[in-house]
Amino acid sequence: MTSVVSSSPRTIRIGTRKSQLALIQTYWVQEQLKKSFPDISFDVHTMSTQGDKILDVALAKIGDKGLFTKELEVGMVNQEIDFAVHSLKDLPTRLPEGLVLAAITERENPADALVVHEKHKDKQIDTLPEGAVIGTSSLRRLAQLRHHFPHLTFKDVRGNLNTRMAKLDAGEYDGLILAVAGLERLGMGDRIHQSLPKEISLHAVGQGALGIECRGDDSELLSILKAIEHPETRDRCLAERAFLRELEGGCQVPIGVNTEINGDNLTLTGIVASVDGQKFVKDTVTGKAQNAEQLGQELAQLLRQQGAQEILDQIFTEIQRGS
């Protein structure tokens, strides 16, 4: 196991955001690495990212490209840290020159969850009353839920998970849509009222998985990090990321996915929706998991032929106009 380590083992510096979720994820990665490489020291260094500082602006307006990752990436390029642990869905599909996605760890349930105010404890997403206020800041969740449930009202919500829960419990919202994975990792799995089926909400690219980024020339570290990679999650997420990379036009857009592995085969479903939920293109491709990225590109082209580009161009124009 330790054959990749040079004779005088180095201390490896792990960079992370300071949020509670980021720390839980990073300590988990540190634990896994310690088990595989007991002779190496792994130190955790926390950094504050732009996304941690601007908590009051709607993410959809500012776009979230690299908002949670940039400072960590600068730290790696400047040799202040050796690798960074990210929620994979927050990691842009194009990495800065010199940095690579070294490993993807085993995914938690990637679905979106409905969390409700106590007064709706007997309801599900499809039985909430007309006008019920649902909190979400994600265009992807917004577009899909508006499409299926036009009678619900949607309101932006920011802040960390505790802040959001407090707003819900205080009655500011009737329900919130949050990632199952985040709730579970934070020990709030008991608040998951309903895990939304893929027929209602396709999840974000990379949701529920951790992405580990490091310098591309650090071959020793690259082989160390491979020890905690989960091949099936990696194939699924590489397909999802290739799909998004092929479609995205430089802003946060309503794009959702679902992936499944059956033996050697990978099935990828993707959706591109307009923010009002009116326009909707969705399709599925299947092929060999080893060609994951090619499958992602293929699906993007299929959806383009069905009008995805027009939907995305319209959203991009609207965001630029500031509407």
Ligand SMILES: NCc1[nH]cc(CCC(=O)O)c1CC(=O)O
């Ligand atoms: N940008 C928010 C974000 N980034 C990662 C997670 C947790 C889930 C995950 O790891 O995908 C969340 C919270 C959410 O979407 O509810």
